[in-house]
Amino acid sequence: MALHEPEVDGNLKPNRHLKQNTNHLYTNHFKTNYMQKEQKQLFAKIVGEIYKLQTACNMDCDASPATIYGLLNGMEQTINDELEMLGWISENESRLIMAIFAEIYDNNARRRAFKGYDQISAKVKAAGIEKYKVIMIVRQLQMEEIYPEITDRILYEISPAGIEQFELKEERKGERKSKPQNAAVLPDCPPSRNSPR
Numbered sequence: 463m464a465l466h467e468p469e470v471d472g473n474l475k476p477n478r479h480l481k482q483n484t485n486h487l488y489t490n491h492f493k494t495n496y497m498q499k500e501q502k503q504l505f506a507k508i509v510g511e512i513y514k515l516q517t518a519c520n521m522d523c524d525a526s527p528a529t530i531y532g533l534l535n536g537m538e539q540t541i542n543d544e545l546e547m548l549g550w551i552s553e554n555e556s557r558l559i560m561a562i563f564a565e566i567y568d569n570n571a572r573r574r575a576f577k578g579y580d581q582i583s584a585k586v587k588a589a590g591i592e593k594y595k596v597i598m599i600v601r602q603l604q605m606e607e608i609y610p611e612i613t614d615r616i617l618y619e620i621s622p623a624g625i626e627q628f629e630l631k632e633e634r635k636g637e638r639k640s641k642p643q644n645a646a647v648l649p650d651c652p653p654s655r656n657s658p659r
Contacts, residue, residue, distance in 0.1 A: 506541045510534035551595050558589045559599045563609045573611060578619030 510533030516523035517530065525533075532540025562585050566572045579596070586596055597620065604613040 502538075502541050502545070503536055506533040506536060506544065509544060551598060555589075555591050555595060556599055558591065559586070559596060560603075560609075562586070562589075563603075563612050566612060567609050576612060576615060579616045580619070 510530050513523055513525040513530045513533070515521075517525075517527075529540055529544070531537075533544060562582050566576050566582075579593075583593075586593070597617075600613045600616050603609055604617065
């Protein structure tokens with residue numbers, strides 16, 4: 463498509479079709495970014511309110527007052543940090559691990575000979591999946607009672623201490639600062655159904 467239409471009175475006119483297409487692309491790009499921004503803000507607001515209630519109720523909450531304030535007030539860096547802490551295991555990663563398990567589970571001899579994670583570590587590494595993600599996938603499969611003989615042996619081999627090591631992503635991202643007991647003025651905890659009126 464030409465960038466300009468023929469000259470009129472010696473001047474080049476911008477191609478109106480190109481301008482329309484460019485505007486359309488810009489509008490779609492703006493809408494996508496705006497929706498992503500709105501979703502992040504909604505996430506931050508919900509999580510911030512949860513943290514605030516946990517703090518007000520003296521429940522276990524590792525979020526500092528600064529983190530809570532940042533989430534509730536749309537501080538982008540705080541929101542991005544929180545999203546990073548959340549982590550992400552893609553559907554493709556889950557499918558790859560389940561495919562590895564299926565190869566073992568569907569073969570009686572392999573299933574009986576399976577001892578633990580070390581026997582699949584090479585395939586996991588080749589797939590580019592980190593061990594802590596495998597542990598999280600295994601724990602979910604165990605809860606759903608899928609490939610029980612495999613998941614039980616993997617978790618038994620790793621041991622509870624090993625599971626915690628890979629499960630606590632805070633150690634990978636850096637622990638948050640501990641929350642001072644009375645650092646923030648927060649609302650009273652709402653009464654539960656069983657609370658005396």
